[in-house]
Amino acid sequence: MNGKDLLKKYNDSKNFFNRDLSWIEFNRRVLEEALNPELPLLEKVKFISIFHSNLDEFYMIRISGLKEQIAANVSEPTIDGLTPQAQLQKIEKLLQPMLQQVMDLWLNKVIPELREQKIDIVEYNKLSENEKEILTAYFKKEIFPILTPLAFDPGRPFPYISNLSLSLAILVKKPNGENHFARVKVPNILPRLMQIDQIINPGQKIQTNGSFCAKFIWLGDLLKANLNLLFPGMEVLEAHRFRITRDTDIELQEDEADDLLQVIEENIRQRRFGTVVRLEVEKQMPEFMLETLMENLQIKREDVHVFDGPLGLSDVISLYDLPVHHLKAKPYYPVIPKIFDEEENIFSTIRQQDILLHHPYHSFAPVIDFIKEAAMDPDVLAIKQTLYRVGTDSPIIKYLIEAAERDKQVAVLVELKARFDEQNNIFWARELEKVGVHVVYGLVGLKTHAKMSLVVRRESDGVKKYVHLSTGNYNTSTAKLYTDLGLFTCNEEICTDVSDIFNYLTGYSKQVDFKKLFVAPINMREKILSLIMREIENVNAGGEGKIILKLNALVDPVIISGLYEASNAGVKIDLIVRGICCLIPQVQGLSENIMVISIVGRFLEHSRVFYFFNNGKEELYLSSADMMQRNLDRRVEIAFPIEDIKLKNEILKALLKFSLKDNVNARELHPDMSYTCCRSSEDGKKIDIHDLLMNHAVKTDGKAVKTKL
Secondary structure (H helix, E strand, C coil): CCHHHHHHHHCCHHHECCHHHHHHHHHHHHHHHHHCCCCCHHHHHHHHHHHHHHHHHHHHHHHHHHHHHHHCCCCCCCCCCCCHHHHHHHHHHHHHHHHHHHHHHHHHHHHHHHHHCCEEECCHHHCCHHHHHHHHHHHHHHHHHHCCCEEEECCECCCCCCCCCEEEEEEEECCCCCEEEEEEECCCCCCCEEEHHHHHCCCCCCEECCEECEEEEEHHHHHHHCHHHHCCCCEEEEEEEEEEEECCCCCCCHHHCCCHHHHHHHHHHHHCCCCEEEEEEECCCCHHHHHHHHHHHCCCHHHEEEECCCCCHHHHHHHHHCCCHHHCCCCCCCECCHHHHCCCCHHHHHHHCCEEEEECCECCHHHHHHHHHHHHCCCEEEEEEEECCCCCCCHHHHHHHHHHHCCCEEEEEECCCCCCCHHHHHHHHHHHHHCCCEEECCCCCCEECCEEEEEEEEECCEEEEEEEEECCCCCCCHHHCEEEEEEEECCHHHHHHHHHHHHHHHCCCCCCCCCCCEEECCCHHHHHHHHHHHHHHHHHCCCCCEEEEEECCECCHHHHHHHHHHHHHCCEEEEEECCCECECCCCCCCCCCEEEEEECCCCEECCEEEEECHHHCCEEEEECCCECHHHHHCEEEEEEECCCHHHHHHHHHHHHHHHHHCCCCEEEECCCCCEEECCCCCCCCCCCHHHHHHHHHHHHHCCCCCCCC
């Protein structure tokens, strides 16, 4: 059965969860991590920050899109049966109690527990007079010069307010009795939480009974307490914090662009002026002030979130940098697989066998060394690489530049459309171009999300190719936080496929047949469907059918329909979906053979793994792609096979089966879209996938080495 027939068969709103409501449930699982009483205190703070950071991006992208549809009078429901207006109402209904819950956690649990640990976030009015005097002097010298109060009156229009910036809405009274509105931005170049013990006693480490001690105040509180210095001769009647979120989902007309880089730079500038989609205010803000903001920001009452506590709690992540290790998870240092210990160059190591890296359990250093050695090796003729999110200080970029300076052929696809990384990628693209690297920006209408490196080397028996393929980005920072899988291989067919894909990206190749790789948007959906259908055929022929998919998101209705069809045929399906899941599991006659779990924990689960039993001839693929329409239709993605039996078993047993046994981080999805903790093991032991894999890596590859990578 093909995709169209499958979709037609299962195209009923009762068969699909709404994408955005499913995302809300994902962020609820992030909040549950913060609520976990067994988690170290600063780990709770980290998850509070992640919850709010996730929500900011959700409003900037998804909520802004729904509001655009409503403004355009779009009333057509999505496949789950909800109109844009209905989705928005349900989202807000689900969010309000969650926002109250996280604020209660922060104010009534985390703040008191921090205080018990001698980390105090104090209110300004509870400072001593001496402390206030010192802070006022600091304010005058360090903060006052960078503040710009902006008046709002008939001669001065309502000021521009930037996305996610925190501001004070102020009402001042002139000597003549007239009241006027003003706005002061809380400067984002300064920390939101100011460590005032360092200001009061500069350079002195304060200890209490031998333990770390720190005292903080919100920057907004300090600013509010000194507003009289900004408005001399006037009376400050009211001052209340507010924060706005703008639509940042830039739309590109690529087919009309003569210079994509220039178009994206212009769109980044325009992003600053996106429409306001959310206004966050303090509970104490009076109605007249709120109405002034709503009128001038052109929003409605339903766009307002009122908080009885601090705004923008994503900023509390700064507390995680405090040197109090007993309040954090035990540090883990990645290991380097033993195969790299041998004194050979990396190319001879790869020639011996395929090599699997599992980050962050394995160090990212071998990936950097691969590009470094390619840059230095006189026998290397060419390097080709895709870059999606590389970070701000990329050693890989530096080695690519060095390779070009050594007159090697270097071609790099820099994806300029990587959301929120556009500016950084533009910078690196220009740095690469300066030294003669062949830089391309991808295909019109498509993001290049595939993670590939190709090295071409002259050897005694002719030219040979080596590749590194990965589920995650070439980013040294995220490699320590995200779980991803990478493969080094010199398999001739895989290398030929990778070479063909680079020709597809940089030239005019119309290649549609690949020997080993699945490539979106060319054939990935069809290939995945064919593997699902094969499991059905095997069951119908009296065999066993088994599928395990590990994903970040499962949204594509055709793939979901294929999984329903497989479930109805008797194929056993285990899905490990960290985030959005639009498939409804455990429904009789639809999905009773499908179990879905989500894992949210110490590391961000980012690897994508596709496993098919195939009557005992198991096939396993790793991929950069989630099962979403955007990945399968609007991005260049790859899925690559793991054919080495040892590596295949390693992924199956030490990742997939461990994940399915997790009863600490895992939550099971139910037909009502709720998630509950997975059942305890038979012996009552706690099984934590991240702890298991950290221990497994150290046991398998030897003692962990302290390394930044």
